[in-house]
Amino acid sequence: MSLTSQSQLLVTALQLGQLLKAARKHRKLTQAEVAVRLGLSQNRVSYLEQHPDELSFRQLLGWCMAVGLELRLGERESQEPASKTEW
Known part of the structure; x- marks a missing residue:
């Protein structure tokens, strides 16, 4: 998953883990540096x-801050209910 300056739609926990790792590497941070933060x-x-499905919400917000991401929530463009996902 490439890191871009545009928003990234996430529908699985695996995508979240890939995005957090890519953002960390983009900022040239080691796992140890993120860990300290x-x-x-x-x-x-x-x-x-x-295993990003095990992140607490507090950890996710802190991680986003540490690697220069922001978390946004919004309504889906489709009005159909979401199908069952790995979440």
Whole structure:
């Protein structure tokens, strides 16, 4: 998943993990540096990049701040209910 200056639509946890990792690398941050900013171990940051469904909301917001992302929520363009996803 490439990191761009445009918004990225995420529909799976795996996509979130890929985006967080790409943003970290784009900022030239190591897992250890992100870990310090989040108050976690480097091993935990590595694990969460692979298992982003286990991120707490607080951790997600902190991670976004650490790697220069912002989190936005909005209504879907389609009015159809979302299908069951891995979330």
